[in-house]
Amino acid sequence: MDKLWMYLQLPMVQRALIVSTLIAFCSALLGVTLVLKRYSYIGDGLSHVAFGAMSVAAVVGLTNEMVLILPVTVICAILLLRTGQNTKIKGDALIAMVSVGALAIGYLLMNIFSTSSNLSGDVCTTLFGSTSILTLSVSEVWLCVILSVLVFIGFLFFYHKIFCVTFDESFARAVGMKVDLYHLMIAVMIAVIIVLAMNLVGSLLISALVIFPALSAMRLFKSFRDVTVFAVIMSLICTLTGILVSLLYSTPVGSTIVTVDAAGFLICFFVGKIRGGVRA
Amino acid sequence: MALLTIKELVLGYESRAILKPIDFQVNKGDYLFIVGENGSGKSTLMRTILHLQPPVSGQVIMGDGLKANEIGYLPQQTLVQRDFPASVTEVVLSGCQAHAGLRPFYTKEDREKARRAMEQMHITELAKRCYRELSGGQQQRVLLSRALCASGKLLLLDEPVSGLDPKVTGEMYDLIGELHEKGLTVIMISHDISAAVRYATHILHIGEQVLFATNEEYRRSEIGRAFLKEVNYNG
Numbered sequence: 265m266d267k268l269w270m271y272l273q274l275p276m277v278q279r280a281l282i283v284s285t286l287i288a289f290c291s292a293l294l295g296v297t298l299v300l301k302r303y304s305y306i307g308d309g310l311s312h313v314a315f316g317a318m319s320v321a322a323v324v325g326l327t328n329e330m331v332l333i334l335p336v337t338v339i340c341a342i343l344l345l346r347t348g349q350n351t352k353i354k355g356d357a358l359i360a361m362v363s364v365g366a367l368a369i370g371y372l373l374m375n376i377f378s379t380s381s382n383l384s385g386d387v388c389t390t391l392f393g394s395t396s397i398l399t400l401s402v403s404e405v406w407l408c409v410i411l412s413v414l415v416f417i418g419f420l421f422f423y424h425k426i427f428c429v430t431f432d433e434s435f436a437r438a439v440g441m442k443v444d445l446y447h448l449m450i451a452v453m454i455a456v457i458i459v460l461a462m463n464l465v466g467s468l469l470i471s472a473l474v475i476f477p478a479l480s481a482m483r484l485f486k487s488f489r490d491v492t493v494f495a496v497i498m499s500l501i502c503t504l505t506g507i508l509v510s511l512l513y514s515t516p517v518g519s520t521i522v523t524v525d526a527a528g529f530l531i532c533f534f535v536g537k538i539r540g541g542v543r544a
Numbered sequence: 545m546a547l548l549t550i551k552e553l554v555l556g557y558e559s560r561a562i563l564k565p566i567d568f569q570v571n572k573g574d575y576l577f578i579v580g581e582n583g584s585g586k587s588t589l590m591r592t593i594l595h596l597q598p599p600v601s602g603q604v605i606m607g608d609g610l611k612a613n614e615i616g617y618l619p620q621q622t623l624v625q626r627d628f629p630a631s632v633t634e635v636v637l638s639g640c641q642a643h644a645g646l647r648p649f650y651t652k653e654d655r656e657k658a659r660r661a662m663e664q665m666h667i668t669e670l671a672k673r674c675y676r677e678l679s680g681g682q683q684q685r686v687l688l689s690r691a692l693c694a695s696g697k698l699l700l701l702d703e704p705v706s707g708l709d710p711k712v713t714g715e716m717y718d719l720i721g722e723l724h725e726k727g728l729t730v731i732m733i734s735h736d737i738s739a740a741v742r743y744a745t746h747i748l749h750i751g752e753q754v755l756f757a758t759n760e761e762y763r764r765s766e767i768g769r770a771f772l773k774e775v776n777y778n779g
Binding site for chain 2: 427488489
């Protein structure tokens, strides 16, 4: 306990806690929509794109990598979502192509141009986010705060519209809602969250952060509002638990958080089963 | 002027026509059944009327002060909805999005409208239940309440009784009949020709031949008699 208290006094740990709270909050908010809209795979694809963009940024030598990663990921999110609706082009194949392509190119670039002596360590960090959460600068924390607040306000403001569009796209279109605009907005928010979350859990594990809390909440709750609220609570608990455990036992942050998330899901799954009535 | 005028409308996908041009009018208080075989283009027609897909040629004209957001639509159920965690109230209220504009919340009037719609469909006691746990008939009533929230004038229903057992189907027709008697204009897609001749004021038959007629005329027409006989013969 003393060890934990000591850690909590460190500014870098405090920063890490602020950022991870925000990320956990936002990712769970949108996670519910993502899962229900069958967009989970887009999150996965985008995280690989973000990895590719990050490598390019590193190679080009940008001091602020966000300048490149954020726009690239947002544009890819919009493109992927577009094709997802068009049944003529196989959306899932395209996403697989883009994401694996970005992953390969990213690694290749890092390999060829990297000046670092510990290449595999660097790659591992970007993929699994081992320690980058503890090396955040103050400006990165501010960026995260601003973007999270924007995502949160956007979600709150369009909450009922997001529900309507997610539940029944045809109906929403028929009553004249700007469905494409809302899809676009959802895509942009996902991209922002993914870029933010890269610091926390690394690009390979982001989907878990988005999907697990939503799925856990869906085991237990029956209205959209309750599911969203519980997903956020669940996400916060799991992420903070994961971080504290990883500090105490010096385990990798990202994988610890995701493991806690998975455990949380299992608990919810069984509680749901025991209470009955909720379909698996 | 008619509520809805369909003028030489040619339906199809990506400019390939699937039907001969269709002409018909829907007036206030009409109860129109759209009948025809599977794949004859009934849903496509409805989606075109709703501007969900463009026609190959022709026009859909709204008259009588009808606005595009005053059509209550009941689409066929989708896969997404089967495991969607949503309470009945949430679903019904979402019908009010038709008039919400950019407003981020529902007003008192919206909630009142939703309450009345649920009352009309006799689902008030289901308000807090989870949509995915309801029976097929109950789900359709929820979606019909949502359509009522969107419009008090014109309802477009895409096979509202498909997959329901005969008793529930009968109840559904009664409910829709009540709405029609209260002055709503109803356009419904159905396979159920016997219900069509029983309830409809007008019938639009689409397929190789296209016929728009009043109920009376339809029963006497050649195509109507043939279709009726075939259906009676089959079942």
